[in-house]
């Protein structure tokens with residue numbers, strides 16, 4: 001059976017989707033980062049269906065989505081400083097990993113003593129969470145290891161048979177997953193680069209932020225696996241054009257350089273060199289290049305500053321082939 005696609009601004013859509021969440025169904029939710037595969041975080045059976053639908057080989061911890069910082073407070077403990085920090089960036093592409101209350105099902109957190117929580121910057125989705133009256137646990141709404149979805153159509157394509165409802169809230173405005181920050185001994189630590197640039201967090205703190213992309217002692221986190229976000233067409237990173245037949249050049253930021261014309265296809269994510277525009281278009285472009293049936297995709301590297309860190313992180317993971 002195929003998913004029911006509801007336009008988020010259609011009359012009754014939020015209420016219908018909220019009813020589905022309360023009934024233990026799977027609802028794909030729009031966020032500013034990527035679409036999420038959502039379920040009632042308090043219903044272990046519904047959460048189990050999320051893993052089943054994604055085809056995740058293991059139970060990995062999920063992010064819970066809440067309507068505001070006050071709702072986040074209900075599910076974490078001893079985190080006033082961390083929540084004060086997060087409040088500056090919520091709603092927005094920031095997930096905080098914080099000590100959790102006991103009454104969240106273990107399946108949500110993979111039994112960890114912490115939970116990832118965020119307030120998405122999407123009004124319809126916050127309205128859905130309020131109407132459902134429960135936090136919504138959601139990983140990105142793609143099959144395990146594949147490119148994350150930034151439109152409702154992407155979700156329908158890859159998970160259409162596995163989700164009950166897709167709440168179409170338009171294309172994702174940021175286009176990259178959230179930045180994940182843990183709070184350890186009163187200190188923020190970046191666990192995943194994402195849609196909120198490290199520099200923005202550092203400017204707020206007035207100092208440098210430590211980064212620990214591979215957290216030890218955690219179950220393997222999918223966003224932290226070497227190979228992830230992958231296209232079927234082999235991808236590689238290049239610093240300058242190296243055209244061979246039947247390949248595409250994906251210019252991550254800025255205009256295509258000289259020599260690009262020899263590629264079969266050239267796509268510039270942001271000819272004007274705007275990293276936000278590049279981030280926003282990255283996943284959808286990877287999907288359409290993947291569908292072009294070429295022999296390979298060369299991604300022309302961009303800066304690693306600002307959103308460039310998350311863009312390069314996603315592209316490099318997409319390039320890792322099975323060893």
Ligand code: TXA
Pocket residue numbers: 031033034035036037060061062063093095097098109112114115116138139140141176177178179180191215218220221222223224
């Ligand atoms: O932007 C996003 O974060 C999107 C949207 C839908 O909100 N969600 C998303 O979820 O990217 P997912 O499951 O694809 O990635 C979440 C990452 C995973 O790598 C997971 O292991 C990690 O967050 N994570 C979740 N809870 C954690 C915890 N308690 N400690 C450490 N890592 C955690």
Ligand code: MG
Pocket residue numbers: 139140148222223
């Ligand atoms: Mg994901």
